Amino acid sequence: MDTMRDRFISTTTRLLDEDPRLALVLAEISRDGFAPALERHPDRAINVGIREQLLIGTGAGLALTGIRPIVHTFSAFLVERPFEQVKLDLGHQGAGAVLVGAGASYDWPAGGFTHMAPGDVALLDTLDGWTVHVPGHPDEAEALLRSASAGDDRVYLRLSLQSNAAARPSAAAGAGFTTVREGARGPVVVAVGPVLDDVLAATEGLDATVLYAATVRPFDARGLRAAVGDGGRAADVVLVEPYLAGTSTAAANDALSDVPHRVLGLGVARRELRRYGRMEEHIAAHGLDARSLRSSITAFARPS
Secondary structure (H helix, E strand, O other): OOOHHHHHHHHHHHHHHHOOOEEEEEOOOOOOOOHHHHHHOOOOEEEOOOOHHHHHHHHHHHHHOOOEEEEEEEHHHHHHOOHHHHHHHHHHOOOOEEEEEEOOOOOOHHHOHHHOOOOHHHHHOOOOOEEEEOOOOHHHHHHHHHHHHOOOOEEEEEOOOOOOOOOOHHHHOOOOOEEEEOOOOOOEEEEEHHHHHHHHHHOOOOOOEEEEEOEEEOOOHHHHHHHHOOOOOOEEEEEEEEEEOOOOHHHHHHHOOOOOEEEEEEEEOOOOOOOOOOHHHHHHHOOOOHHHHHHHHHHHHOOO
């Protein structure tokens, strides 16, 4: 199976051939994969070099002329390093763009902490008007990219090497929370993007409802409320996100503000792991493997 980044490159290359409104802006990352696009569309496929602030500024400038820019580099260089440009050049000016980040929270541990972006979604939460997609499979990434490229709004598409075994059609369509497994009185567990398979393994045999989301902003408050139900009992909600732990706990609390509830946010810890290791080792170290998730979920949901 190809990776999400592979699929992004092949899909965007085809979209540039098909739609003259689209432009691609790179900052060296994925330059080789986009070599055919850079050659065929020198006026709409631009590599600004290792200049991430210019990357966002160029995308915003193109957007202000009516072009739909697809802007790409590692997430750490796309959201965190040029955050002022994301805030002002895009947000303040009301310019739309599709930001496509690779690398996720720790896809390339050998690159060190400079190439990791566990706080990207939390950082974008400080801005208004962003749609955030966190696909769990290359098919979902392609569908969400195609939909985003046809719009005019501000979209962040977060790609990862971690992937579920199968795509979820409703998630690829940009829907909110999808019920994957129904429980009776146990916790509601929300799995975001590529953590779904581990969440399903972790909750096997447990009384738990599992929701899946590949689109996390806007937050599907209605979907969470429907899953919790109106049974007159306190609700236990577990959010499992492949980025900074607790990123969506405030959104979940707001959605359930009139319902007695508890929320547990699982995700990437704030502590920096200074040993490079492998992606799988980082997953386990942050408690996001199936075994660790089962332990955390059962401890949280166990009656006092």
